[in-house]
Amino acid sequence: MSNADELKRQAAAKALELVEPGMRLGLGTGSTATHFVALLGERVAQGLQVIGVPTSERTRAQAESLAIPLADLDTLQTLDLTVDGTDEFDPALRLIKGGGGALLREKIVAAASNRMVVITDSSKAVQTLGKFPLPVEVNRFGVEATRHLIARESALAGSSGEIRLRKEASGAPFVTDGGHYIFDCAFGIIPAPEDLAARLTAIPGVVEHGLFLGLASAVISAGAQGVTVYGSLV
Numbered sequence: 001m002s003n004a005d006e007l008k009r010q011a012a013a014k015a016l017e018l019v020e021p022g023m024r025l026g027l028g029t030g031s032t033a034t035h036f037v038a039l040l041g042e043r044v045a046q047g048l049q050v051i052g053v054p055t056s057e058r059t060r061a062q063a064e065s066l067a068i069p070l071a072d073l074d075t076l077q078t079l080d081l082t083v084d085g086t087d088e089f090d091p092a093l094r095l096i097k098g099g100g101g102a103l104l105r106e107k108i109v110a111a112a113s114n115r116m117v118v119i120t121d122s123s124k125a126v127q128t129l130g131k132f133p134l135p136v137e138v139n140r141f142g143v144e145a146t147r148h149l150i151a152r153e154s155a156l157a158g159s160s161g162e163i164r165l166r167k168e169a170s171g172a173p174f175v176t177d178g179g180h181y182i183f184d185c186a187f188g189i190i191p192a193p194e195d196l197a198a199r200l201t202a203i204p205g206v207v208e209h210g211l212f213l214g215l216a217s218a219v220i221s222a223g224a225q226g227v228t229v230y231g232s233l234v
């Protein structure tokens with residue numbers, strides 16, 4: 001296991017301590033969340049009873065392979081805890097997510113949860129969000145008009161930079177689990193995340209954006225100095 005993977009696993013193991021029998025859990029997506037799902041699978045194999053809601057088809061496949069009981073939000077509606085990774089977090093626990101393309105389901109699941117705990121290695125910590133290109137999920141209809149509006153509204157919020165349509169290695173556009181495209185917005189810094197979020201949400205072609213504001217109650221960050229918890233785990 002690489003050093004980064006080892007740190008991700010440490011953060012995942014700390015989050016696993018929060019899991020109690022009977023919990024309804026949101027299961028995040030990405031290389032860090034994968035560690036949490038793997039560790040949870042070990043506990044389930046030992047008899048722990050929980051029910052999970054996956055945030056992507058990838059996570060669903062992993063959870064099913066580990067025999068973690070799954071449900072959906074139509075059945076459960078609310079969850080006790082969601083554990084997910086992040087692409088960036090700032091000192092106010094604001095996040096950029098969506099590097100793996102799962103931001104829409106991740107945000108729906110996080111919003112349905114009493115608590116969202118983020119697990120990460122310390123390389124994702126930033127003072128100001130925006131170094132990681134902001135993923136914006138868009139409807140395929142009118143995609144170039146939507147790109148134009150994203151550029152205009154982002155500039156009004158003080159953010160500008162290249163807005164790239166995400167592509168597969170084959171050159172074909174990346175398509176999310178929900179059937180949408182993603183624009184990766186290389187803004188460099190996002191000086192006003194709340195303003196930007198509101199402006200993006202108001203664009204009809206924008207399905208959702210990767211700014212997770214006021215959703216994370218804690219960030220568990222593993223680094224060379226050990227595991228640090230920002231926010232509250234209770």
Ligand SMILES: O=C[C@H](O)[C@H](O)[C@H](O)COP(=O)(O)O
Pocket residue numbers: 028029030031032033084085086087097098099100101102103106
């Ligand atoms: O869409 C993907 C998610 O938001 C991931 O949680 C995020 O990209 C972090 O992924 P990773 O743990 O692989 O760095």
